[in-house]
Amino acid sequence: MAESVKCNNLKIYIFNIIVSISILYYALSGLASKDHYKVLVLGGGSGGIAMAARMKRKVGAKNVAIVEPSEVHYYQPIWTLVGAGSKSVASSGRPTASVIPSGVTWVTSKVAEFDPENNTVHTDSGKKISYDYLIVALGLELHYEKIKGLPEGFEHPKIGSNYSVKTVEKTWNALKNFKEGNALFTFPNTPIKCAGAPQKIMYLSDAFLRKTGKRSKANIIYNTSLPVLFGVKKYADALWEIVKKRDLNVNLRHNLIEVRADKQEAVFENLDKPGETEVYKYEMIHVTPPMGPPAVLKGSSLEDEAGWLNVNKSTLQHKTYANVFGIGDCTNLPTSKTAAAVAAQSAVLDRTVSRILKKQTPDKTYDGYTSCPLVTSYNTVILAEFDYDGQPLETFPVDQSKESRVMYHMKADVMPHLYWHGLLKGLWGGPGPYRTIMHMGMK
Numbered sequence: 001m002a003e004s005v006k007c008n009n010l011k012i013y014i015f016n017i018i019v020s021i022s023i024l025y026y027a028l029s030g031l032a033s034k035d036h037y038k039v040l041v042l043g044g045g046s047g048g049i050a051m052a053a054r055m056k057r058k059v060g061a062k063n064v065a066i067v068e069p070s071e072v073h074y075y076q077p078i079w080t081l082v083g084a085g086s087k088s089v090a091s092s093g094r095p096t097a098s099v100i101p102s103g104v105t106w107v108t109s110k111v112a113e114f115d116p117e118n119n120t121v122h123t124d125s126g127k128k129i130s131y132d133y134l135i136v137a138l139g140l141e142l143h144y145e146k147i148k149g150l151p152e153g154f155e156h157p158k159i160g161s162n163y164s165v166k167t168v169e170k171t172w173n174a175l176k177n178f179k180e181g182n183a184l185f186t187f188p189n190t191p192i193k194c195a196g197a198p199q200k201i202m203y204l205s206d207a208f209l210r211k212t213g214k215r216s217k218a219n220i221i222y223n224t225s226l227p228v229l230f231g232v233k234k235y236a237d238a239l240w241e242i243v244k245k246r247d248l249n250v251n252l253r254h255n256l257i258e259v260r261a262d263k264q265e266a267v268f269e270n271l272d273k274p275g276e277t278e279v280y281k282y283e284m285i286h287v288t289p290p291m292g293p294p295a296v297l298k299g300s301s302l303e304d305e306a307g308w309l310n311v312n313k314s315t316l317q318h319k320t321y322a323n324v325f326g327i328g329d330c331t332n333l334p335t336s337k338t339a340a341a342v343a344a345q346s347a348v349l350d351r352t353v354s355r356i357l358k359k360q361t362p363d364k365t366y367d368g369y370t371s372c373p374l375v376t377s378y379n380t381v382i383l384a385e386f387d388y389d390g391q392p393l394e395t396f397p398v399d400q401s402k403e404s405r406v407m408y409h410m411k412a413d414v415m416p417h418l419y420w421h422g423l424l425k426g427l428w429g430g431p432g433p434y435r436t437i438m439h440m441g442m443k
C-alpha cells in the first residue's frame, strides 16, 4: 500500500517535471525566435525579397525578418507567355524558402494589424513583432468578386484570366478550343499591375488564331475602361497601328461588370453613359480583374485616402512614420505597377534607408521609372519604358516603339534571369546606370 502511494507520488512528480520542462522549452523557443528585428519586411514578393537581400548586406542577416504566408514565390510576368507554348506555369514558381536570403528569418504568417505608434505589427497567428525599421511590400489584391458572376464563373469553360495562378491555364484552354465568335478582352476601372498585360494577351491570342487558321472566324474585341489604349502617347500611337493592321476592335471606356458564364455572356457598362449596359455573347473571354490595395492596410494610419501605402514619391519613406518605407504595388507611387518599377525603387530605397540609418536625410530620388514589355506577337515586343511624367526613358539606343524580336528575347529569356539572379538577390536596381552607357552619348 505505502509502496504504491510512494510510486504514484513519484509519477506525479515526474509528470510535473515533464510539464515544467515543456513550458520552459516553449517559453525559451519563443524567446529564441525573437520578436524584435532591426529591419522587418512585410511581403516576400518581388519587392520584399529584393529589399531583404539589400538590408541583409546593411545590417546582417540575423537582424532581418520577412513575414510572408505563401510557400511558393512566382515570377508573375511570365504568366503572359505561359501556355502560349513557350513557358509553363511550373516554370514561374520556386519555393519561397529558396528565395529568402540565407540567414534571414522567415515568419510564415500573414500580417493582420499595424501598430506603427509602437513600432509593432501583429500576425494572424497572434504574434507581435516589433522593429526599428519597417519595409512594406504587400503587393495588391485581385477582386474578381467585384464582377457579378465571378469567381464562380471560372468553373465554366471559355473564360480565363492570366492574372491569377488559379485561372491562368483556363485562358489557354479557352483559346485552344476556340471555334467561332467573339473573343473578348477586358481592362477594369481600377489601377492594375502591368497595365500592358491585358492587351498583350489579346495580341498573343490573335497570333495563335492566325497560326491555327481560325482568325477569320473570330471577332476580337478589347473593351477597356480607360480613355486611351496606353498611357504614354508614343507607345499608344504604335499600338493603334498594330490594332488597325490586325483588325482588332478596341472600345474605350467600357467596363466589364458581369459575366454569365453559363450563357457565355458578358455585360459591360459604358462609363461615359452611366447606367447604360451592353450584353455580349462570347466564345472566349479573358478577364483582367479589378485590383485594390492590401486589405490589411485598411483602417491603419499607413494608408492614403484610396487605401494605398502613403509614401513620399521621391524617397519611398512613409509620409507620417519616418521609420516606415514602402515598395512596389502596395504603394501610392503614381507610376505603373511593375516588377521593373520595383527594381528601380529597390535601388532608391536601399539608399534612403542607408541614409536614415546614419541619421542623414534621404538624397536619392526615384523618377518613377517603370517598364512594360508589350508582347505584340509570338516573337515581337514593344518595350515601353517611361517615368512619372509619361516621358519615355528608353534603355537601348533604338526606337523602342517599333516591334522588335531582340526585345522579345529580352522579355522571354533575359528578364527571368535578371529577376531570379539580379532583382531578388538585391543586385539589380533597374537599367538606369546602363542607359547612359547604352546610348553612348547618342542622347
Ligand SMILES: Cc1cc2nc3c(=O)[nH]c(=O)nc-3n(C[C@H](O)[C@H](O)[C@H](O)COP(=O)(O)OP(=O)(O)OC[C@H]3O[C@@H](n4cnc5c(N)ncnc54)[C@H](O)[C@@H]3O)c2cc1C
Residues within 6 Å of the ligand: 042, 043, 044, 045, 046, 047, 048, 067, 068, 069, 070, 075, 076, 077, 078, 079, 080, 109, 110, 111, 112, 137, 138, 139, 140, 162, 163, 164, 193, 194, 197, 294, 296, 327, 328, 329, 330, 337, 338, 339, 340, 341, 342, 371, 372, 373
Ligand atoms: C500577368 C502579369 C504580367 C506581368 N507582366 C509584367 C512585366 O512584363 N514586367 C514587369 O515588370 N512586371 C510585370 N508584372 C507585374 C509584377 O509581377 C508586379 O508588379 C511585381 O511582382 C510587384 O512586386 P511586389 O513586391 O509589389 O508585389 P508581389 O510580388 O505581388 O508580392 C506581394 C507579396 O505579399 C504577400 N502578402 C500579401 N498579403 C500579405 C499579408 N497580409 N502578410 C504578409 N504577406 C502578404 C504575398 O503573398 C506576396 O508574396 C506582371 C504581373 C502579372 C500578374
Ligand SMILES: *[C@@H]1O[C@H](CO)[C@@H](O)[C@H](O)[C@H]1NC(C)=O
Residues within 6 Å of the ligand: 079, 080, 081, 082, 083, 084, 085, 160, 162, 168, 169, 170, 171, 172, 173, 175, 200, 201, 202, 204, 205, 208
Ligand atoms: C495568357 O494569355 C495568352 C494569350 O491569350 C495565352 O496564349 C496564354 O496561353 C495565356 N496563359 C495561360 C497560362 O493560359
Ligand SMILES: *[C@@H]1O[C@H](CO)[C@@H](O)[C@H](O)[C@H]1NC(C)=O
Residues within 6 Å of the ligand: 115, 117, 118
Ligand atoms: C501601444 O501599446 C500599448 C500597450 O500595448 C497600448 O496600450 C497602446 O494603445 C499602443 N499605442 C497605440 C497607439 O496603439
Ligand SMILES: *[C@@H]1O[C@H](CO)[C@@H](O)[C@H](O)[C@H]1NC(C)=O
Residues within 6 Å of the ligand: 312, 313, 314, 315, 319, 361, 362
Ligand atoms: C519627400 O522627401 C524629400 C526629401 O526628404 C523632401 O524634400 C520632400 O519635400 C518630400 N516630399 C513630400 C511630398 O513630402
Ligand SMILES: CC(=O)N[C@H]1CO[C@H](CO)[C@@H](O)[C@@H]1O
Residues within 6 Å of the ligand: 184, 221, 223, 251, 252, 254, 266, 267, 268, 278, 279, 280
Ligand atoms: C463586348 C462589348 O461590350 N463590346 C462593346 C464594346 O464597346 C463598343 C462601344 O464602343 C460596343 O459597340 C461593343 O458592343
